[in-house]
Structure formats: structure tokens, C-alpha cells
Amino acid sequence: MADPEHPQKPDTKIITGGRRKALTGAVVNPPVWRASTHLYENVAALNEGGNTNEDGRFFYGRRGAPTQWSLAEALTELEPGAHGTMLYPSGVAAIAGALLAVLQPGDVLLMSDNAYDPSRSFAQGFLKKWGVETRFFDPLAGAGISELFCDRTRAILMESPGSLTFEVSDIPAICTAAKAQQGKREIVTLLDNTWATPYFFTALDKGVDMTILAATKYVVGHSDVMAGSVTTGKRHWQALRATAQTLGQILSPDDAYLAARGLRTMAVRLKAHEASALEIARWLSDRPEVAKVLHPAHPDCPGHAIWRRDFTGSSGLFSFVLKGDQDSAARFVDTLELFGIGFSWGGFESLAVPKRPEHYRSATHWACDGTVIRLQIGLEDVADLKADLERGFAALSAA
Numbered sequence: 001m002a003d004p005e006h007p008q009k010p011d012t013k014i015i016t017g018g019r020r021k022a023l024t025g026a027v028v029n030p031p032v033w034r035a036s037t038h039l040y041e042n043v044a045a046l047n048e049g050g051n052t053n054e055d056g057r058f059f060y061g062r063r064g065a066p067t068q069w070s071l072a073e074a075l076t077e078l079e080p081g082a083h084g085t086m087l088y089p090s091g092v093a094a095i096a097g098a099l100l101a102v103l104q105p106g107d108v109l110l111m112s113d114n115a116y117d118p119s120r121s122f123a124q125g126f127l128k129k130w131g132v133e134t135r136f137f138d139p140l141a142g143a144g145i146s147e148l149f150c151d152r153t154r155a156i157l158m159e160s161p162g163s164l165t166f167e168v169s170d171i172p173a174i175c176t177a178a179k180a181q182q183g184k185r186e187i188v189t190l191l192d193n194t195w196a197t198p199y200f201f202t203a204l205d206k207g208v209d210m211t212i213l214a215a216t217k218y219v220v221g222h223s224d225v226m227a228g229s230v231t232t233g234k235r236h237w238q239a240l241r242a243t244a245q246t247l248g249q250i251l252s253p254d255d256a257y258l259a260a261r262g263l264r265t266m267a268v269r270l271k272a273h274e275a276s277a278l279e280i281a282r283w284l285s286d287r288p289e290v291a292k293v294l295h296p297a298h299p300d301c302p303g304h305a306i307w308r309r310d311f312t313g314s315s316g317l318f319s320f321v322l323k324g325d326q327d328s329a330a331r332f333v334d335t336l337e338l339f340g341i342g343f344s345w346g347g348f349e350s351l352a353v354p355k356r357p358e359h360y361r362s363a364t365h366w367a368c369d370g371t372v373i374r375l376q377i378g379l380e381d382v383a384d385l386k387a388d389l390e391r392g393f394a395a396l397s398a399a
């Protein structure tokens, strides 16, 4: 399907990806292919089946079936330079699977200080017990990260923008610094790309070795499935795959089906999330109750120039600093009716949650004049969302 003379645009690739006739048949939407056991013709075929380790040939349920392979291929096709994608039952499982594929006891992991809290917990709990030391770095370190390298540094986990505070890292500079070490010791770069997805930020062609998605968010898009993925080039593919299989990681065919179905509309959804989020962020920045808006597309966001250079858009998640204390933030959020109060994001519905980024920092200090409220802007009408936020502000002045 791919014509090197005319590479498909991302909107088209989202529609065509993973739809190889040889893999899923002639149907438009690959059905749920549920199975654990494959019956072989005879013992010779059984032995032969056990020797192959390739997808595209059903062997045993733990290695997936056409529903999962199709989704994995579709995600691979969105990342120029990718060789393959492994799927996981959640985003956290994908982060753990990627890190375990590259780290060994005795290694040092560098992790961006704005990383997702469960990524920090995995490093500070599991990896520590397993003999891996984690050192956190300033997300704005850029090429300066090389000052932190030592002869035990094995991997760098980045998250850009950070999903609470939204500063944007210079990923190409960090990856270049890591690659400059090669010869001495290979440092593998990993990115949690959940906020931008490959639609707004292709990671491997910026130098990243492994790119991770909590597919639970924008890929699934409907707040009803947990899923994760890791996409990588040839170099790290076998290690990634072997680790996932050793750990018995599998995304169920039903969940893979829903994620694949969600993916087909991801481009239109992301553009709608983007437009509404930008409009609400701009509107919030003019409100007297708001101290600051934390959105990569705003010029005062740390790393804004890098976002403009490297990203093709922005998604629906951002934060703002509400003047006042935790009680005001709770009153504001409790008053909202359209914005739900809940974990996760990336679905069609809007969410609002107070956040305490200062609790999830160790290498950098985070402070603000008020309380952080994170918004996921869904696909509702913007005027209705603004009216809802107005209600929240009115409740503050009434108190």
C-alpha cells in the first residue's frame, strides 16, 4: 500500500494503517478474533509452529491474533522509522515493558522530573528493588543532560509536554546527547508520547528509540478501554518483544478491536480537541481569577519555541493556575456540571481535576501563585463548556 514516491499524510495513514488483506481479510474493520488454542494438523506442524516466532501466523493466544496485529501495524505505520509495536493491557504496563526491555540491575535510569506519577512510582519502587537507580532531571535540560551521564547510565525516560505542568523538552537535543555516548555505552531514549500521539509528534524521526502511548487516552478515545503500546525501530525490537512475551503481556482482542476502532477517528477528534482547548485556554488567560495558563501553545509556556519547532499541533489537555487555595479549587471543580471529576483523559467528554505538581518533583522546584486545575477539553460545544466554567468562577465570588 505504501508508495515511497507519495507518502500518505497522517490523516490518511490513520485510516489505512493495519488493513492488509493478507492479515485481516477483506473486511473494512477487522473483527474480534478470539482464541487461545490453535489446532495443528499433526505433530510435525505443531513443532514447526513452535519454532516460528513471527506475527502474521497464529501460534497461541498469548502472542496475539489478527485483531491485535492489525492495531499494532496501524500504530507502527504512524511512526516513520518504526519496525514494530508491542501492545499492553495499559499505558503503565507499556512503560514498565519498555523500561524492563532495556534496563539491567546496576543501571542508572534518567527520568524527566515532570513524568507521570505512576512512572515515577515504578522507578522508585520496583526498579529500585531490582537494582536500578533512577535520577530525575529538569525537563528543560536539553543538551545539558549529558552532564548527568555516568558510566552506568543506560536509559532516559522523557515525557513532553509533562501531563500536569506542560513544559516541553528539547527531545532532539536530548536524543543527540544520548547518541553521542555510543561507543562508550549505549543510552536508550524513551518517550511517553501520550499527550501528542504520533499525529502531533512523530518521535522516532526526532531521535527517540522507543515511543510509548497510553492508548487508553486518545487512541481509544471513548473512556472505556485500558491499553498501551510501545513502538520502536529494528535495533530494540527483539528485546522489546521478548520482554513483553516473557512477562505474558497481552491486550485482549476485544480491547484491541475497540482501540483500533477508536484510532480511525483519532485525527478528527484530535483536531476538535485542539481547537476547543486553544479557545478555552485563551479565554481563561483573560480571566481575573486565573493566575496563569499552562499550555504548550502559549508563548509563556516553558519550551513553547520547541513545541512550535517540533510538534504539528496540540491536544485537549492543559492546566491553569486558579488564584486561591485548595478549598477554592475544590469549590470551583465541584460546581462544574459538564466537566466530570475523574482520572484519565483523551475521551470525548470534558474533565477537571485539581492537581498538586509540587508533590511529584524531586530534581526541580515547582511553585505557583494558586492551585493547578487540569482540564481535558472534550468534544462538547465550547460555548457550553465556557458557561460551565463561568459557573465555577461565580461560585468562587459567591463564597
Ligand SMILES: *Cc1c(COP(=O)(O)O)cnc(C)c1O
Binding pocket: 090, 091, 092, 093, 116, 159, 163, 192, 194, 195, 214, 215, 216, 217, 226, 227, 228, 344
Ligand atoms: C494515563 C497515562 C499513562 C498511563 O496509562 P494507563 O492506561 O492509565 O495505565 C501514562 N502516561 C501518561 C502521560 C498518562 O496520562
